[in-house]
Amino acid sequence: MKVNKFDFSHYYTYAELVDYLTQMAEDYPKLIDLQVLGKSYAGRDIWLVTLTNQVTGSPLTKPGYWIDANTHAAEVTGSAVACYTIYYLLTQYHRDPQATNLLDNYTVYVLPRLAIDGAEKYLTTPYWLRSSVRPYPYPEKQDGLHWEDINGDGLILLMRIQDECGAWKVSEEDPRLMVDREPEEFGGTYYTLLPEGFIHNYDGKNIKVAPRLEGMDFNRNYPYLWMPEGVQKGAGDLPLSESETRSEAEFWQSHRNINGFISYHTHCALILRPYSTHPDEHFPVEDLEIYKLIGEKGSKLTGYECVSVYHDFRRHPQQVTNGGMDDYGYDHFGWFGFTIELWDAPTAAGVNKGKHIDWSRRHPVADDLKLLQWNDQKLAGKGFINWEPFNHPQLGEVEIGGWDDKLVWDNAPPEYLPDICNRQCRFAIAHALMSPRLVLGRADAIYQGSDIYHVMIQLENQGFLPTYTSQKALERGAVKPIEVNLSLPSGVSLVSGQLKQNINHLEGRSNKVTKLWAKQGTDYRCHVEWVIKGASGSEIEITAVGERSGMVSCRLRLEPSKVKL
Incomplete structure (x- = not known):
């Protein structure tokens, strides 16, 4: 089938995104289903893609995996x-x-863009915003300096103003670079750095940077240890207060087959795992081991280090991040999942940052010089805008310049996209294929004489994870037991056994990855048996349903001889 190749040259606007998804749905109708998950704050459709081979079963009858x-x-x-x-x-x-294998035997749910209103504004205007276009936490902008493109070049950069109290000075090694003024230093030319913009209700004296009008952060709006705005910036009015996050959570609640997830973000080229709020001791021991193992696989395939948010990605040692999606996914549903930060300019420039948070607070000037050199050589100098004088209507003479954050820091320049996409896709496929998978290994109806048959099925979990996904899912009661149903036609009766019964979960291979858990026997397999009475030629049906491991079924014909499937 001939389809247009994926376009790496730019980032899709909303219209382009919808056109792309529609084309895929038209070209592959048996492999993809396109649906509207809900409406955004501005009334746009939030599109969800369901990927599975519909010939081999409907989406909910297969193990599921989530990508957003x-x-x-x-x-x-x-x-x-x-x-x-x-x-x-x-x-x-x-x-x-x-x-x-993934499309034949599993279901992959993909939400390509959650912040569709905010992304559209980001892509089509000079503005930057966190998630939603909804004014939050205040209905109108506050007094102070607001980010604006005041010189009309289509970018919002920085302003530098000469100031004897300024904390910055021009680097002697590269005049584009602003460096720290030494603590004991006097007698030079110093600057104050401010966002490019106008001051709302300026009193002519004091300058303060105002909070952004659109301060909502979807990734602080999920229910796990949600905290209000006074504690957690961007949290929203209450958990899942936003139509975008609420639509997502309602889908998860009604689609019980999901085992794992990836949530794609940008900045710092890391694979982040829960918790954001607790040290690793908070995990069930078994789950922590599996998290580390999956993270190692991710590191191998992507080249990104996998780290704990709590231990390695806190912006302040005495603060935690509340209301995150990944914490909610693991702690509420028991899913193994990750937040992946996809791009990092310093890493691309060859800077060895060590710990990202420490580097972002303070780093050597040599790293900034390396970044400028990378910009000049790899981006043809487009990433840094030279300082130019401008007569500000409120502040007088200023200079405007600095990094084009949208090109360099916020997202990968398009030439870097193919490699990022390829590596991340490989990990997503590998992670999804770790889900539990219920298989019917054997089914027999053995004739005992006098129209009596001994019926037996062998169920197996051929997946890596157990049919309950994780110890946390067991703690939360998040997964129902495997349900087995025997359906008998008229004239066939049950002698012993149950027509409908729940059986214990099956382990996978995950509890055998360490020497400690190596000797577990065949805990990935079980047998279910019945005795029935019926005439030769009658046909019975057996169905087994694992909420997260899939559905299997078979039909057996009763014959006075041993029958195997």
């Missing part, structure tokens, strides 16, 4: 990776064995 992206408006690299993953799975079906 663009929770934050400016982080459109995530949307590109999600869209590429859709493209890859569809175009490589029957070509890539892993992609084929």
Whole structure:
């Protein structure tokens, strides 16, 4: 089938995104279902893609996996990776064995863009915003300096103003670079740095940077340890107060087959795992081991280090992040999932940052010089705008310049997208294929004489994870037991056993990855038996349903001889 190749040259606007998804749905009607998850704050449709081979079963009858992206408006690299993953799975079906196996036997749900209003504003205007276009926490802008493109070049950069109290000075090694003024230093030319913009209700004396009008952060709006605005900036009025996050959570609640997830974000090239709020001791021991193992696989396939948010990604040692999606996904549903930060300019420039948060607070000037050199050599100098004088209507003479954050810091320059997409897609496929998978290994109806049959099925979990996904899911009671149903036609009766019964969950291979858990026997397999009475030629049906491991069924004909499936 001939389809247009995925376009890596730019980031899709909303119209382009919808056109792309519609094209995929038209070209691959048996592999993709396109639906509206809900409405955004501004009334746009939130599109969800369901990927599975519909010939081999409906989506809810297979183990599920969740991918979402663009929770934050400016982080459109995530949307590109999600869209590429859709493209890859569809175009490589029957070509890539892993992609084929995934679509034949599993279901992948992809939400390519959650912050669709915010992303559209980010992509089509000079503005930056966190998630939603909804004014929050105040209905109108507050007094102070607001980010604006005041010189009309289509960018919002920085302003530098000469100031004897300024904390910055021009680097002697590169005049584009502003560096720290030494604590004991006097007698030079110093600057104050401010966002490019206008001051709302300026009194002619004091300058303060105002909070952004659009301060909502979707990734602080989920129910897990949600805290109000006074404690957690961007949290919203209450958990799931936003139509975008609420639509997402309602879908999760009604689609019980999901086992794992990836949420694509941007900045710092890391794979982040829960918790944001607790140290690793908060995990069940078994789950922590599996999280680390899956993270190692992610590091191998993507080149990104996998770290704990609490231990390695807190912006302040005495503060935690509340209301995050990944914490909610793990602690409420027991899913194994990650937030993946997709792009990092310093890493691309060859800077060895060590710990990201420490580097972002303070780092050597040599790192900034390396970034400027990378910009000049790899981006043809487009990433940094030289300082130019401007007569500000409120502040007088200023200079405007600095990094083009949208090109350099917020997202990957387009030439870096193919490699990012390819590596991340490989990990997403591998992670999804770790889900539990219920299989009917054997089914017999053995004749005992006098129209009596001994019926037996062998159920197996051929997946890596157990049919309950995680110890946390067991703690939360998040997964129902496996349900087995025997359906008998008229004239066939049950002698012993149950027509409908729940059986214990089956382990996978995950509890055998360490020496401690290696000797577990065949805990991935079980047998269910009945005795029935019926005439030769009658046909019975057996169905087994694992909420997260899939549905299997078979039909057996009663004959006075041993019958095997």
